[in-house]
Amino acid sequence: MTLRFFCFLACQLLLVFACAQARAAEAIEVTQAEVQLSEEGYRLNTRFAFELNHELQEAIQNGIKLHFTTEIEMTRPRWWWRDEKAVLAKRTIGISYDVLTRQYNVSIGGSVPQSFTTLDDALSLIRRPARWLIAPRGALKQGEVYDVSVRMYMDRDYLSKPLQVNAINDSSWRLASNRRTFAYRAG
Template identity: 60%
Template sequence: MLILSLASLSPSVYAADGADMTRARIETSEDGYRLSAAFSFELNRGLEDAINRGVPLYFTTEVELTRPRWYWFDEKAINATQTIRISYNVLTRRYQAAINGSLQQSFDSLDDALSLIRRPSRWIIADKGALQVGEIYRVAVRMGLDLAQLPKPFQVNALNNSDWRLSSDWKTFNYKAE
């Protein structure tokens, strides 16, 4: 009986450490195609401690658009990524967020900085002419902690420690190009 009750608790423990995608859609604008997405997650104690000790964390959102073809492999129309770096400055006691290494913002709290990842701005994933109008594309989106961009000593630790695994599953949906 005790084993069954512990087994029923374990999926919720693992689900709490992951990220869930609450919304994802492609929007058409004058500049091109934009991704509108929202994620739900909380950092565990290990990740909070790391960032508060000065270790920058990198969160990467990936988007893939493919066009199914019956005669050959699916055509990969678009592959786009956006990386947001969150770091803590001990001297100013403020959190810094940088999008793709260029746009940088400063925040008073970690939760405010994470809101940039939870609800990213609608970023352009492709130019206006990149998709064929009227065609249906399969869209796949995911977000996760990018371990490859961590400092080398932390990469070794992250591979062996489940506290450093934070990512969402791929969310797929169809989009008809406008």
């Protein structure tokens, strides 16, 4: 039991040191972001464009689960007081590789993971997620204009502690988008 633990720890430390010399990660681009009103409430429809660098692909192949978090914030500007934060929501998608089944698993929140045979197929679910319910119907004031801000980033908080230390110092583990902002009139 303890020998297995030390082997696991040694493998993680080797991965940390191997990734320390890595090149900078490319950014995530928000290619589409819109809020849509449905019967259930307000849904976020997004599309992202990004590629995993070699170090992140290698990390997944070595059994490290990566998490991508999408954040949305909707505020209503007010001239007489602070802006009202109407919606602040996050959703995290995890991607991992199962060596035994040779499949990539993608799980959204606490849902049952979906399996894919290739990394590109698994990443397509992260790049083009299903419309996400961000607020119930009636949460926004009808006819009011809201400032919407959307971003996605690789969430390093889900990594094990040794990898978190490496991720802070290594730019190849920093994969994030700029905030995409737009106005939305509540229906």
